[in-house]
Amino acid sequence: MPPAPTLSHYLTGLRQRTPLTHCITNYVAMNSSANALLSLGASPAMLHAIEEVDEFVSLSDALSINIGTVSSPWAGAMHCAARTANSHNTPWVLDPVAVGATTYRQRLCADLLKHRPRVIRGNASEILTLNGIANPGRGVDSTASAEHAHAAASQLARGQRCIVGVSGDIDLITDGESTLRVTGGHALMPRVTTLGCALSATVAAFTAVAEEQPLEGTAAAFGCFALAGARAGTKAEGPGSFMPAFLDALYQLTPQDLDQHLSLELINAL
Amino acid sequence: MPPAPTLSHYLTGLRQRTPLTHCITNYVAMNSSANALLSLGASPAMLHAIEEVDEFVSLSDALSINIGTVSSPWAGAMHCAARTANSHNTPWVLDPVAVGATTYRQRLCADLLKHRPRVIRGNASEILTLNGIANPGRGVDSTASAEHAHAAASQLARGQRCIVGVSGDIDLITDGESTLRVTGGHALMPRVTTLGCALSATVAAFTAVAEEQPLEGTAAAFGCFALAGARAGTKAEGPGSFMPAFLDALYQLTPQDLDQHLSLELINAL
Amino acid sequence: MPPAPTLSHYLTGLRQRTPLTHCITNYVAMNSSANALLSLGASPAMLHAIEEVDEFVSLSDALSINIGTVSSPWAGAMHCAARTANSHNTPWVLDPVAVGATTYRQRLCADLLKHRPRVIRGNASEILTLNGIANPGRGVDSTASAEHAHAAASQLARGQRCIVGVSGDIDLITDGESTLRVTGGHALMPRVTTLGCALSATVAAFTAVAEEQPLEGTAAAFGCFALAGARAGTKAEGPGSFMPAFLDALYQLTPQDLDQHLSLELINAL
Numbered sequence: 001m002p003p004a005p006t007l008s009h010y011l012t013g014l015r016q017r018t019p020l021t022h023c024i025t026n027y028v029a030m031n032s033s034a035n036a037l038l039s040l041g042a043s044p045a046m047l048h049a050i051e052e053v054d055e056f057v058s059l060s061d062a063l064s065i066n067i068g069t070v071s072s073p074w075a076g077a078m079h080c081a082a083r084t085a086n087s088h089n090t091p092w093v094l095d096p097v098a099v100g101a102t103t104y105r106q107r108l109c110a111d112l113l114k115h116r117p118r119v120i121r122g123n124a125s126e127i128l129t130l131n132g133i134a135n136p137g138r139g140v141d142s143t144a145s146a147e148h149a150h151a152a153a154s155q156l157a158r159g160q161r162c163i164v165g166v167s168g169d170i171d172l173i174t175d176g177e178s179t180l181r182v183t184g185g186h187a188l189m190p191r192v193t194t195l196g197c198a199l200s201a202t203v204a205a206f207t208a209v210a211e212e213q214p215l216e217g218t219a220a221a222f223g224c225f226a227l228a229g230a231r232a233g234t235k236a237e238g239p240g241s242f243m244p245a246f247l248d249a250l251y252q253l254t255p256q257d258l259d260q261h262l263s264l265e266l267i268n269a270l
Numbered sequence: 271m272p273p274a275p276t277l278s279h280y281l282t283g284l285r286q287r288t289p290l291t292h293c294i295t296n297y298v299a300m301n302s303s304a305n306a307l308l309s310l311g312a313s314p315a316m317l318h319a320i321e322e323v324d325e326f327v328s329l330s331d332a333l334s335i336n337i338g339t340v341s342s343p344w345a346g347a348m349h350c351a352a353r354t355a356n357s358h359n360t361p362w363v364l365d366p367v368a369v370g371a372t373t374y375r376q377r378l379c380a381d382l383l384k385h386r387p388r389v390i391r392g393n394a395s396e397i398l399t400l401n402g403i404a405n406p407g408r409g410v411d412s413t414a415s416a417e418h419a420h421a422a423a424s425q426l427a428r429g430q431r432c433i434v435g436v437s438g439d440i441d442l443i444t445d446g447e448s449t450l451r452v453t454g455g456h457a458l459m460p461r462v463t464t465l466g467c468a469l470s471a472t473v474a475a476f477t478a479v480a481e482e483q484p485l486e487g488t489a490a491a492f493g494c495f496a497l498a499g500a501r502a503g504t505k506a507e508g509p510g511s512f513m514p515a516f517l518d519a520l521y522q523l524t525p526q527d528l529d530q531h532l533s534l535e536l537i538n539a540l
Numbered sequence: 541m542p543p544a545p546t547l548s549h550y551l552t553g554l555r556q557r558t559p560l561t562h563c564i565t566n567y568v569a570m571n572s573s574a575n576a577l578l579s580l581g582a583s584p585a586m587l588h589a590i591e592e593v594d595e596f597v598s599l600s601d602a603l604s605i606n607i608g609t610v611s612s613p614w615a616g617a618m619h620c621a622a623r624t625a626n627s628h629n630t631p632w633v634l635d636p637v638a639v640g641a642t643t644y645r646q647r648l649c650a651d652l653l654k655h656r657p658r659v660i661r662g663n664a665s666e667i668l669t670l671n672g673i674a675n676p677g678r679g680v681d682s683t684a685s686a687e688h689a690h691a692a693a694s695q696l697a698r699g700q701r702c703i704v705g706v707s708g709d710i711d712l713i714t715d716g717e718s719t720l721r722v723t724g725g726h727a728l729m730p731r732v733t734t735l736g737c738a739l740s741a742t743v744a745a746f747t748a749v750a751e752e753q754p755l756e757g758t759a760a761a762f763g764c765f766a767l768a769g770a771r772a773g774t775k776a777e778g779p780g781s782f783m784p785a786f787l788d789a790l791y792q793l794t795p796q797d798l799d800q801h802l803s804l805e806l807i808n809a810l
Contacts, residue, residue, distance in 0.1 A: 028300040028316050030568040030609075034733035039779045044733065045638065046568050049611040052642040059641065069300075071319040071343065073611065098315065101329065102322040191521065193304035193314065239309045240517025247780025251731065298570040298586050339570075341589040341613065368585065371599065372592035461791065463574035463584065509579045510787025 004180065004264040008255035010210050010220035015041035019061035019208035021201060024048045024078055026068025026097065029197030032243065033064075036198040039250040040224060042205035048077045057084040061208035064201040065117075066095035067108060075108055082115035091118035091207035091214065095200035100129035113160060118207050119218050120156065121165040121200045124149035131156040150179065154269035163214045165203060165222060167196050173219045174269045180219040183263040184226025186233025188242045195246075199225050223262045228253055274450065274534040278525035280480050280490035285311035289331035289478035291471060294318045294348055296338025296367065299467030302513065303334075306468035309520040310494060312475035318347045327354040334474035335387075336365035336467050337378060345378055352385035361388035361477035361484065365470035370399035383430060388477050389488050390426065391435040391470045394419035401426045420449065424539035433484045435473060435492060437466050443489045444539045450489040453533040454496025456503025458512045465516075469495050493532045498523055544720065544804040548795035550750050550760035555581035559601035559748035561741060564588045564618055566608025566637065569737030572783065573604075576738040579790040580764060582745035588617045597624040603632035604744035605657075606737050607639070607648060615648055622655035631658035631747035631754065635740035640669035653700060658747050659758050660696065661705040661740045664689035671696040690719065694809035703754045705743065705762060707736050713759045714809045720759040723803040724766025726773025728782045735786075739765050763802045768793055 020043045023033055030046050037044040047056060050073065057063055063085045065078050085092040094117040096109045109130060120130065131152040150172055153164040158176030165173045171182040189195055203221040210217025228249035236242035290313045293303055300316050307314040317326060320343065327333055333355045335348050355362040364387040366379045379400060390400065401422040420442050423434040428446030435443045441452040459465055473491040480487025498519035506512035560583045565573055570586050577584040587596060590613065597603055603625045605618050625632040634657040636649045649670060660670065671692040690712050693704040698716030705713045711722040729735055743761040750757025768789035776782035 026316070027297050027567050028304055031301060031571060031733060034568055035779060038731045038733055045641075046566070046609055047638070048609065049644060051612070052644040055642045055644070069316055069318065072321070098317070101315075101317075102325045104319060104322040104325070191308045193301060193308055236518075238518030238521035239305060240514035240519075240521070244514060244780035244784060248776075248778030249780075251778035251780070296586070297567050298574055301571060339586055339588065342591070368587070371585075372595045374589060374592040374595070461578045463571060463578055506788075508788030508791035509575060510784035510789075510791070514784060 001266050001268065004266040005216050007216060007220040007223055007258040007262070007264070010206055010217055011224065011253070011255040011258055013209035014205060017209050018043045019205050020045060020059065021205040021208070022047070022056055022060040022063045022081070023201050024053070024074070024081055025064060025066035025197055025201065028068060029066060029194035032194045033198045033201040035247050036202055036250060037205055039247040040202060040205070040253070044201070048074055050077050050080060053077045053081040054084045057081050057090060058088060060090060062204040063090060063092035064095065064204035065092060065112065066097060066197050066200055067105060068097040068197060070108065078112060079115070082112055086115045091204065091211065093117060093119045093121060093200050093204040093207065095197060096120065096122050096126050096130055097197070099126050117160070117162055118214050119163040119165060119203050120160070121167065121203055123167050123196065127156060127164060127166050128152045151270040154179065157269070163218045165218050167199065171222045171226065173215060173222055175215045176269050178215065179267050179269045180215065181265040181267055182219060182222045182226050185229040188233055188236055188239055189229050191239040192242050195225070219264065220258060223258050223264065224250060224253055227257055227262055271536050271538065274536040275486050277486060277490040277493055277528040277532070277534070280476055280487055281494065281523070281525040281528055283479035284475060287479050288313045289475050290315060290329065291475040291478070292317070292326055292330035292333045292351070293471050294323070294344070294351055295334060295336035295467055295471065298338060299336060299464035302464045303468045303471040305517050306472055306520060307475055309517040310472060310475070310523070314471065318344055320347050320350060323347045323351040324354045327351050327360060328358060330360060331478035332474040333360060333362035334365065334471040335362060335382065336367060336470055337375060338367040338467060340378060348382060349385070352382055356385045361474065361481065363387060363389045363391060363470050363474040363477065365467060366390065366392050366396050366400055367467070369396050387430070387432050388484050389433040389435060389473050390430070391437065391473055393437050393466065397426060397434060397436050398422045421540040424449065427539070433488045435488050437469065441492045441496065443485060443492055445485045446539050448485065449537050449539045450485065451535040451537055452489060452492045452496050455499040458503055458506055458509055459499050461509040462512050465495070489534065490528060493528050493534065494520060494523055497527055497532055541806050541808065544806040545756050547756060547760040547763055547798040547802070547804070550746055550757055551764065551793070551795040551798055553749035554745060557749050558583045559745050560585060560599065561745045561748070562587070562596055562600040562603045562621070563741050564593070564614065564621055565604060565606035565737055565741065568608060569606060569734035572734045573738045573741040575787050576742055576790060577745055579787040580742060580745070580793070584741070588614055590617050590620060593617045593621040594624045597621050597630060598628060600630060601748035602744040603630060604635065604741040605632060605652065606635035606637060606740055607645060608637040608737060610648060618652060619655070622652055622657070626655045631744065631751065633657060633659045633661060633740050633744040633747065635737060636660065636662050636666050636670055637737070639666050657700070657702055658754050659703040659705060659743050660700070661707065661743055663707050663736065667696060667704060667706050668692045691810040694719065697809070703758045705758050707739065711762045711766065713755060713762055715755045716809050718755065719807050719809045720755065721805040721807055722759060722762045722766050725769040728773055728776060728779055729769050731779040732782050735765070759804065760798060763798050763804065764790060764793055767797055767802055
């Protein structure tokens with residue numbers, strides 16, 4: 001395999017372009033997702049009214065859809081927004097929260113996939129479910145390791161012609177041919193809610209500045225979270241002080257950090 | 271009266287079993303409730319779509335319903351979820367936020383009581399209202415002391431055959447026969463939003479591991495908040511730094527803390 | 541011009557009266573708005589069900605309406621609440637988030653203006669749009685300086701017979717005749733989500749204790765944010781640690797701080 005790519009220019013680009021990132025996300029994650037985007041240098045917008053999502057998607061540089069607290073009116077808005085994003089070639093990210101938990105979520109995700117997300121981001125359990133492997137869901141907690149989901153992620157990426165990012169102790173980002181493996185983060189991260197949701201929104205912002213290289217753009221987002229998470233972990237005394245420290249770390253992160261301090265490997269997809 | 275019970279094994283049990291705690295709660299409290307549960311060691315899930323609540327309640331170990339920002343579709347989901355929980359004998363907690371403020375809330379709570387909550391948690395004003403004592407509500411702020419509400423809580427517990435927990439300077443948890451009195455916390459706590467809501471979610475998680483002893487399980491949740499609140503108060507410089515310190519303290523709390531450092535008294539109910 | 545007014549007595553009054561401040565606001569801002577009000581000394585209540593808003597507005601001392609994540613049922617509740625507030629002479633504040641972004645928002649704000657807000661608070665871009673100046677919106681970020689919006693704010697204030705507050709590096713609060721200019725805050729503030737929304741809620745609380753002097757009451761709210769923001773900025777290491785420090789600073793603020801440390805100027809409106 002060739003060496004892993006450098007990712008610093010994507011963070012440089014994000015801060016120069018401040019991509020307007022439209023988030024249709026869950027209630028729990030709205031504040032932390034907006035703050036993660038602002039801390040890193042993107043411009044968040046949270047709105048979901050069926051009367052305006054099409055118009056707003058047309059103004060946006062990227063879209064992130066997260067089904068965490070979905071209900072019927074929100075599902076309708078997600079469809080409209082995803083369809084418009086697809087027809088405008090605006091990159092959009094699907095975060096299939098707890099897709100294994102209920103048939104309602106499985107149907108919704110199956111429908112949203114028709115609008116061709118540029119990236120799917122989830123934990124191993126969610127990616128396994130999305131790929132059709134029976135895996136009884138249990139909320140948003142992953143019950144399968146990210147490595148174990150590598151084959152499913154690769155299959156899903158090839159089948160959907162998109163990038164699939166799997167969060168876990170080790171993160172995997174794949175286009176079905178090549179996989180980038182990101183190591184970092186901190187053991188406190190699973191004890192803090194909505195970090196994965198905020199990562200999905202951040203992936204969307206990066207895809208807006210890495211249009212031709214969505215695999216690398218997605219890896220840059222994962223890399224920022226891995227580095228900022230590790231740094232926040234050294235400062236935090238628990239899950240409560242972790243989040244402020246994490247947002248500070250995103251803000252303080254330099255592009256050079258991504259090239260010099262991120263543990264990133266390029267491997268073959270499975 | 272016999273001595274107060276030991277509560278440490280409930281926290282040990284919660285961390286071993288990580289109960290899946292389904293929360294149908296208000297928008298303000300979702301993030302802090304999820305973080306409180308994660309910090310302590312439970313597994314939160316926030317979802318409310320009428321299409322999936324029955325299915326999800328069947329997977330859950332406990333349910334918490336909080337009416338803070340309720341509207342019509344949410345009220346429908348609350349009814350479904352509470353009914354299913356009751357029919358599955360899954361413990362559920364009712365948090366009747368500001369029930370005294372509007373007739374809408376009073377009717378909703380009257381209906382929800384039919385589905386037999388395992389625990390009702392509120393402030394003195396809310397418990398007094400729920401027990402039928404005229405008490406003009408004024409948002410979520412308590413205008414009556416917890417002690418003053420002891421008689422109302424005891425009556426309500428006997429009438430509903432449930433546990434009633436009253437938050438205040440001194441907390442009271444009663445089954446209508448015996449009352450546990452918890453002292454602790456910190457003067458900053460009323461200046462931080464949604465701590466009471468997060469406590470209700472935490473009570474739900476504890477009832478999942480204290481099925482035969484809901485009085486003690488509820489007291490364990492109150493005890494965790496009393497101890498973590500007191501510790502956070504010594505670190506905080508105001509309401510802003512209180513919440514991160516509080517979540518850290520929940521995370522750092524040991525089961526032994528509940529037996530060794532909690533001020534807990536067993537008294538007769540009124 | 542005469543010297544700028546003293547504002548300390550408004551903060552004294554707010555802490556004595558703890559005005560019940562009804563917020564119909566966006567999902568992102570609910571928690572931070574509630575915490576800002578509690579930290580400063582007011583009493584927040586977040587609720588929006590069409591079945592109860594009229595009844596609750598009648599109990600409230602002030603109302604804040606923020607359209608950030610509006611959808612159809614929320615728009616209906618906003619109309620009812622604003623109309624009731626107007627008919628009861630209860631002061632209410634309009635925060636026209638991203639009004640320039642979509643026609644849906646423009647129509648909604650045009651309708652809400654009929655119910656005569658006591659104060660309109662926005663960034664320069666929003667105020668320019670509201671005043672009918674073509675200004676393509678771009679989410680909640682301001683693309684025009686607050687000074688540049690002075691003329692638009694003055695026109696809008698005269699036309700609507702209300703106070704208009706414009707947030708920016710320099711804040712302007714005007715009744716169309718006189719303008720108060722507030723300087724302060726910190727460069728991190730645009731990197732933290734929902735500070736503007738929380739300010740609107742705080743303006744509402746102050747209008748409840750400054751009924752005869754809404755210009756000064758609004759300036760007091762802006763002044764608290766300017767002072768607390770500057771202090772939080774000296775403590776914060778980034779956007780994450782800013783918010784806890786900001787809430788602490790609101791809590792620690794004394795009425796005398798407003799008279800002794802706030803940079804406040806009285807100038808002619810444009």
